[in-house]
Amino acid sequence: MSKDSLLGGLLAAGFGEKSCLSRYQSVLYRKISPYKPSSYLLSRLRKYEDLHKHCGPHTKSYRKTIKLLKSGHSVGPTDCNYVVWISYSGLGNRILTLASAFLYALLTNRVLLVDRGKDMADLFCEPFPEKSWLLPLDFPLLPKFNSIDKESPHCFGKMLKNNIINSSTEQPPPFVYIYLSHDYGDHDKLFFCDQEQTLLGKVPWLIMKTNNYFAPSLFLMPSFEQELSKLFPEKETTFHHLGRYLFHPSNQVWGLITRFYKAYLAESNERIGIQIRTFDSGTAPFQYVIDQIMACTLKKKLLPEVNRQEAFVTPAENQKSIAVLMTSLNSGYSDAVRNMYWEQSAMSGEVVSVYQPSHEEVQQSEKQGHNRKAWAEMYLLSTTEALITSAWSTFGYVAQGLGGVTPWILYKPQNRTAPDPPCGRAMSMEPCFHAPPFYDCKAKTGVDTGALVPHVRHCEDMSWGLKLVGSHREL
């Protein structure tokens, strides 16, 4: 086993190879990351793994802490504290929230446990040695997960609002719900204030429900600042490293990935990914999206021009082959691009082939085979050398982050017309936090959180979103 197959120490050794082929074979498909994880991150991961081993499911400490939950009493300090991640929303969203929750666990010395939902166990390998990250099925609160919303009485925001707990509470309850979904309220957002974090530090069980990549706002909190800059000296690599550490496709999904790669992508000189996600109603494909794809790829020279005059161009001797991997719920977009390069020749004789693994037509987040394919496609996109993504889509964020590729973003069409410019280069490969708080915890007043520090800025694809940006990026 080469050292590379452990991603330069990012991954822990000592896993059985057969049970999770992707952990060791990813280097055969995805280029080695140009970003080295900090040695501090590596040591913190190893430390986390030890903690997880100590506190994971069915350990003595776990059983002890579970009991507190059952007693319902308020408690003193505990040996192990947990953040339980609830499986919720589309797969792209889930991958981002899970990474956020893990980062939060690292920062707060908690152990991350994962609600398996319909398919988490089917999609991912175990990331931590020896002890599972899956929440045991007999976890007492599990039956409540589905119905948790911001009005739930055990919701941290709700409890603050109703003054059931506050910063002077000495012995808070054994668990609270952390609700950080797009529709969360002002009190839920206090999660991102140091004072409330101190309070939460005394709660052994945090049950977290979110569909947002909330890491950027953690970077704005003074209490985490120092630790975060040691973990991620290059802030733009936060999801990149955490994602590569956490998310290993299960053998089933790995079969989809490797078979597709070998059958369609492996032989090409160059691979380009185009991820199309539309949020407009009506029957796809939309002509304005086709126009936008063409305008972006040709204007930005991501794909070669075609010869519209002459139907047949005698091709150059040594032709470069370019494989275009397109993903979308609809097959019309890849059909259009494939047809363009079939009906006309590329100007300089490049051989352009276009592939789309699936076209599921409708989002079916709960169908098992469906999310296997969705995961395989995000991963396949992450193996490409250049990436064009759709505004607002977490599906694309995952691909760019795992791949370590700064994408070109197709801006969101307004009024069913292709925007001009059709696309632009992202500032960083980080995902966008779609629903960040705009609150100054100290001044207790509204503030533009995208204008406080150079490394947390508003997103290119969503003006009110926040994303991490590398220090090397020009302002």
Add this chain to the structure above:
Amino acid sequence: MSKDSLLGGLLAAGFGEKSCLSRYQSVLYRKISPYKPSSYLLSRLRKYEDLHKHCGPHTKSYRKTIKLLKSGHSVGPTDCNYVVWISYSGLGNRILTLASAFLYALLTNRVLLVDRGKDMADLFCEPFPEKSWLLPLDFPLLPKFNSIDKESPHCFGKMLKNNIINSSTEQPPPFVYIYLSHDYGDHDKLFFCDQEQTLLGKVPWLIMKTNNYFAPSLFLMPSFEQELSKLFPEKETTFHHLGRYLFHPSNQVWGLITRFYKAYLAESNERIGIQIRTFDSGTAPFQYVIDQIMACTLKKKLLPEVNRQEAFVTPAENQKSIAVLMTSLNSGYSDAVRNMYWEQSAMSGEVVSVYQPSHEEVQQSEKQGHNRKAWAEMYLLSTTEALITSAWSTFGYVAQGLGGVTPWILYKPQNRTAPDPPCGRAMSMEPCFHAPPFYDCKAKTGVDTGALVPHVRHCEDMSWGLKLVGSHREL
């Protein structure tokens, strides 16, 4: 220019290369025919080319013979005689009828002229040196072509029926319509009798409308027997050689063929063609056709079995790659096959990729781009090493004939169920004549024309059809 690029002398030299790239480049894509054309065929083709040069459009002889047409008088022997082929029906049908008409022209020393219809000039190169095979647009009868049917007064069958002409007619009219379409009548079928051929021999202009590959019935006529066995000592190669001689994709279509081949097929170790054509009403894809494709390809070991138990098979070191080229008006069939090899691994680790150039959904015989693609697809299918075709479809016949490949035929589904067996190997690579006459010209009585000689038999896919079978095939 290698000798091979003229297909072993089948093609005449002396064409400009640029005007028809496919003529010289076909050897790069399609394997060299294992069937050598007879030297007699080659000499007859060269002789025909001379005749065409002498009698072709706008020659002195052509102008002279056209005048007869205008005068309308009955005539004596002429310098040049013609068979005018009317562009009619789907493209597969047209290619077969044009080959039949050319064979008839060879046998009767006529010159073949081609009605360009909507797109003949756009689809094909000129096959004969120097003089065009396209019927001049000022041909006096051209405006009537569309309306010709078996009831037209100038129809040969109609004239026989009404006793306007008969075998003792000394000076028949300057032109007759030869109507050999699927709905032709008993008198039209007398075209296949020697006595009536003698009469037709005196008519300088035969205007032929047909949607049938009628060559097999020519092989049953005593007057052509000797000549045909000299031309085609191996009878099964009739369409194969005539097709390769006549049908060269235009540069536009050649662009479609070569771009697709290079982008998707060139690198594979093995190429397999599957041509799906359904004739049932309702919304495709039909599950019973998907079942039939799977049953045929797996049962006959044309494609590898998949591992339905284990999702992930560690693949063999040196994997064979198999490209499956599928054509159909609908994309559902190739989706199903592509998915099968994506979702499961092939038993022995073969890498199977599946491609479909177009899916036009509805037959649009008159749309220009549409038939370019149809022609490109027939040609691409002809480059594959093994071919699975659909019963009844001339589209498949063209591919198998040009490719020199004996196909596996998917039998016609009855009552919307996959037939059992799902497919079978054809007896020969020849097309099937779908509407042959069952008439003994001498005895003037009905006869089973599929049981007279060993080399003309009933088709595998249509019990009443006739096809040529090689002498080497077991009875």
